Amino acid sequence: EAGVAQSPRYKIIEKRQSVAFWCNPISGHATLYWYQQILGQGPKLLIQFQNNGVVDDSQLPKDRFSAERLKGVDSTLKIQPAKLEDSAVYLCASSLGAGGTDTQYFGPGTRLTVL
Amino acid sequence: AQSVAQPEDQVNVAEGNPLTVKCTYSVSGNPYLFWYVQYPNRGLQFLLKYITGDNLVKGSYGFEAEFNKSQTSFHLKKPSALVSDSALYFCAVRDMENSGYSTLTFGKGTMLLVSP
16 A cells, blocks of 8 residues: 655745645555644644545644645645745655544645745 | 653564564544554554453554553553564554544554564
8 A cells, every 4th residue: 555645755945936846645545644843843734634634733833834635535734935844854745534443644745944 | 632752762672582562542432543664665454442342452463462441551462572573563542432433543653673
């Protein structure tokens, strides 16, 4: 079974530029998550989708971050404009459902460096 | 609010010795608990989870974890460490009382270093 796919793996941009990350979840997984992992910290949830609807985006900085999951499969996370503090690894995860017992499976992540 | 504490930034152990990585949690209700491992430049890999039932949970790669409700702990253990176990380990919790769409909260991680 193929895992969660993410691209690109690495991205370096200047501050105030825009960037987009792509994620393709495990086939059949209805729930998709985007996390931000800053160096030395655990992952922090940015946004959670159930199929193509948003169920939690309370931690998403909506003035600069946006995400979509058209057709309820793959997803894109965008940052515009980027700030220095956005330097982090962006992890995508998926799970079969959204219940408390569902295991989240993670992709390899995209390491973003903002100069 | 739910939270996870991993009190050790780093754990050092010799190969062949038993290892323990500590985790304590705080939730308003009953917890769902998870352990993940992260190798360099890779995403998190699921090791094991506690949902209900037996307090000793067995997972991947010979790891196990013991749920202790009175001490609000979920320590990760392995009887005999391997050099290849060296990685960053994360404990995570979700509140069972609000499990419909509740957030999975992660600890800050513990680096495990196994020496030959």
